[in-house]
Amino acid sequence: MGRIGTIARRTFLVGSAALLGGVAFGYYKYKQPVDNPLDDDLAQGEAALTPYVLINADGVTLITPRADKGQGAYSVQAALIAEELDVELDQIKVDPGPPSAAYWNTAIADEGVPFPSTDRGMAAETMRGFMGAVIKLMGMQITGGSTTVPDGFEKLRVAGAVARETLKAAAAEASGLSVTQLKTERGAVVLPDGKRIPYEALAQKAAEIEPVTDVTLRPSTQWRLVGKPMQRVDMVAKSTGTQAYGIDLRMEGMVHAAVRVNPRKGGGMISFDASAVDGMRGVQKVIPVTGGVGVVADNTWRAFQAVDAIDVEWGAAPYPAEQDEHWQALADTIDAGDVDATPRDDGDVDGISATVEAEFRAPYLAHAPLEPMNATVLVTDSRVDVWTGNQIPRMTQASVAKMTGMELDDVHVHILMMGGSFGHRLEDEVVKRAAEMAMAMKGTPVKLTYKREEDTAQDFTRPIALMRGRGAVTDGKVTAMDIQVAAPSIMDSQMAERQGFPVPGPDTTITQGLWDQPYAIPNYRVTGFRAPKLGPVSSWRSVGASQNGFFHENFLNALIHEAGADPVEERLRLMTDDPSRKTLEAVAEMSGWGGELAANKARGVAFCLSFGTPCAQVIEITNGEDGIKLDKVWVAAEVGKVVDPVNFENLVAGGVIWGLGHAINSQITYADGMAEQENFWDFEGLRNYQTPEIIVRGMENRGYVTGVGEPPVPPAAPALAEAIFRATGERPTEMPFGNAFTFV
């Protein structure tokens, strides 16, 4: 009992939404299979062999429940199923499927367990298994946290194998042959005489027999698809302008809507005067919504024009109105000693005499995917349909059911392709506003599109964060590092306040990417401080690690400089995890670290282990007369197995660009309770002319698989900060660096 009992007690200290409620009756229910949601809608002759494979006369559809925000999730999920099902990617369709508990995401909990991701020991794995069971119980169908591949790597291949073996069993029954005499390839069962029976022709028979669930996965040496370059299933459409997104949905009789909600987020509307809208062409209705007002028209632009013409009196912001007050709140939180958690405390940090001290800041940031928030909702007396691009379909289904008074089963959420998200579509305010308007327009589909300015104003941003560091060096080595970080809680704002899932225990996102770094610094402490509620905050690509990677590595680089050591060599000396060490060695080798550089050039290095993936980066810059130019980045990431090297390279390079662009150019600041930034002219990330050359390497040095959507983001900013320090003698202390340095 001892150890497991300890773990069970500790689970209540874990900051994950999965824990609420589930424990008491969890195990029993966990053992029960979840209903296959595809069984409900099957037509005659269709077979849903697992929740992931649907076969009918039209062909094979692979259900890919992790939503595609541009990261290639549909393709990678399809490839994992197809690997064992023996279909090719050009033979199948993909469908994100309905919201269902069957599509639980077990990997989403991994960041919440109190073990470093590199710890694959018994206790850590037991804990992950336990958390996974609770997630299954709650049916957490979430896309995020770089979990699509780790969650699906086995599950989806098993689904493919079950379907394949069941189809073979059906073919054996139909042909009178033994299963061992049958093969499968390109979507057909092949008989010994070479005759092919397409899967479609076996669908009916396969539906009538018990699925064959005793399957063995093929060894990696037999993989046809996994690990080899693929063409993503969405690439032709996206290369020809024919891909449809949520914003492109068109339906018979549909109307177009726009809203304005108080830009002092959550401040409410005192009154409005819509008389200016009277007589405006195409306008059909003005509809008050929670915190604001909307307009329904026959054309999106007319709806935009009309909603902007409404005179509104807004309420005050339920948080400090000015940015300086937000920063002060963070400092006050640390000064007051409001400790949320001390997830790492090695050696005796209090006993050291600090020789280096620093204070760093990270700003609020908007997500700003290029496709603005939008949702189409149709309310009738018997059901509600929602069409939107969204990462949390089950939570959305539940909120819409509550708002409309419908039964959960009568709310149908249809997930559409997304033009980016970066965490923005983990929120569903746009669906709620569209549902309110659709309730006032019963029987008419209402498509609500946010103006870009509305999207920016209503964004639930990345939290601001403040770090204070103390450290010491002895004999050329880093011997102490004490990091305190204060930030408002994502879990309080996103999960408790907006989704109704209060999360007990510390908010692990506050210290994410700080406490579990694989360094053996003898005196090493990380303390998280939970600031009071400020502006509403949410998950932003790489979540807590997006600011903490900067804090940790910028400070470690400062200490290494103080020690007079080399930042690669000293990290390698401190590292406790072999795959992490190999990742850092890889970028040193790729970049020729330590070689001579021209006089106006400089390099920086950083490393961060986040979402289970170690990622190291070296950047080279030129400090020119007109400013700093980003020349080249070398990046290596350890994921266990690169499923599609073509998409991998694109995602990693994109993550670096995301990290660099916001590190130098972007911030959201509040004045009078409102975000001061409005659109891409004052919030843009990186553009083509500032983009460096990027060299990517995928590492495969361990036996488990992790994701790569988020891990390339955290090391980008601190690597650049180190290069800037080496070029200018001045270490950046706050993002965006563009506030203090000029970039060209």
Place this chain on the structure above:
Amino acid sequence: MKLTVNGVAHDVDVEEDMPLLWVLRDELKLDGPKYGCGVAACGACTVHVDGVAVRSCQTMVGDVDGPVTTIEGLGNPDEMHAVQAAWLKHQVAQCGYCQGGQMMQAADLLANNPSPTDTDIDDAMSGNLCRCGTYPRIRDAVKSAAETLKVS
């Protein structure tokens, strides 16, 4: 008013100051041009008017005085323009939302400059925002399309 889009003549009854983008999308149901910013800051809405790349979100339909080409008119999955074929070959897209505008801008660049340098590409393409960060592949695809167009 009269509007020729992708070789097809249309008669549209809209306000003169409606941006071309919304005429294309909501009146003519051509969804290739995308709404991203509405202020010509992202380029997702880029189309050609009389062969020149313009931001359709900031072009009033009443000011359009030539034939309009959208990404749907540049080429299609069965018959791709060299730029589209290069985008596919290099698998440029992630979310893909900006890519129609990127391709229209690239086609305009190559029509005027068959051998663009890196600086030419940066200058021509920096008005087109990609939040996913596909810029390295955009550069490669522009160069690749330039080679194809030179041969053909």
